[in-house]
Amino acid sequence: MKALICIGHVPDTTSKIKFTDNDTKFDTTDIKYIIGPYEELALTRLLDLRDAGNEMHITTVTVGLQDTEPTIRKALAMGADDAVRVNAEPLDDYYVAKQIAEVFKNGDYDFIVTGKESIDHNGSRLDGMIAEFLDLPSISGASKFDIDNGKIKAEQEIEGGTLVLDVSGKFVISAGKGFCPEPEPRIPNMRGIMTARKKPLQVTEPAEAEALTETVKYHLPEPKPACKMIDPENPEELVKLLHEEAKVI
Numbered sequence: 001m002k003a004l005i006c007i008g009h010v011p012d013t014t015s016k017i018k019f020t021d022n023d024t025k026f027d028t029t030d031i032k033y034i035i036g037p038y039e040e041l042a043l044t045r046l047l048d049l050r051d052a053g054n055e056m057h058i059t060t061v062t063v064g065l066q067d068t069e070p071t072i073r074k075a076l077a078m079g080a081d082d083a084v085r086v087n088a089e090p091l092d093d094y095y096v097a098k099q100i101a102e103v104f105k106n107g108d109y110d111f112i113v114t115g116k117e118s119i120d121h122n123g124s125r126l127d128g129m130i131a132e133f134l135d136l137p138s139i140s141g142a143s144k145f146d147i148d149n150g151k152i153k154a155e156q157e158i159e160g161g162t163l164v165l166d167v168s169g170k171f172v173i174s175a176g177k178g179f180c181p182e183p184e185p186r187i188p189n190m191r192g193i194m195t196a197r198k199k200p201l202q203v204t205e206p207a208e209a210e211a212l213t214e215t216v217k218y219h220l221p222e223p224k225p226a227c228k229m230i231d232p233e234n235p236e237e238l239v240k241l242l243h244e245e246a247k248v249i
Contacts, residue, residue, distance in 0.1 A: 004109040007060040008036030009068040010120045019218045038115025040185040042175035047079045063090045077188035077196035091211035097129035098209040116176040127174035141176035
């Protein structure tokens with residue numbers, strides 16, 4: 001069984017976000033990059049399933065330039081077998097989905113795993129677009145993923161319950177909350193870090209495609225107002241503020 005898992009190269013959530021060129025470009029100065037949290041947990045789940053005795057070759061795929069390679073090497077240190085980097089800027093979801101679909105076509109993989117969403121854009125569009133390019137079924141935001149004797153099962157949370165799916169053939173799946181039972185992703189050990197340096201990282205040139213969207217401008221959220229302390233003996237003041245300023249009553 002050959003799995004292709006998408007690895008995002010995203011800013012750490014503790015990074016201080018700034019913009020340049022009249023707020024049209026993201027300022028990458030002093031930004032630390034990490035694997036997207038949903039992808040990191042998804043990779044952990046695949047590794048756990050392989051460790052449980054399921055025969056699986058795990059390849060990561062990333063659309064990005066050379067500066068993404070430390071992030072890719074971390075995924076290899078966690079336990080992925082090899083990696084593919086499409087040598088291109090990730091222009092938009094459509095463009096990235098096209099590149100990943102081409103990697104899938106050329107690699108004879110059985111399924112693709114993406115994160116539910118990236119933490120920089122929160123689009124939740126990639127899995128559906130990849131599936132459309134490949135004419136494959138897609139399971140979005142899976143809350144459980146299991147392999148038992150070669151049989152794949154997945155679950156989705158739906159209105160009022162859970163949808164249980166038996167999966168066969170090639171497919172695309174995005175990992176949501178619960179996809180990995182472990183609360184924390186796998187941490188690379190020293191042996192993993194050392195072997196990651198020797199694992200294959202194939203660099204391919206991008207397939208011909210055009211981005212369908214462009215970023216016009218960024219802006220930061222409005223700063224939160226200062227916290228007002230109300231005397232517990234003065235509930236009338238609290239009611240007044242909730243009515244006149246917060247406008248929630």
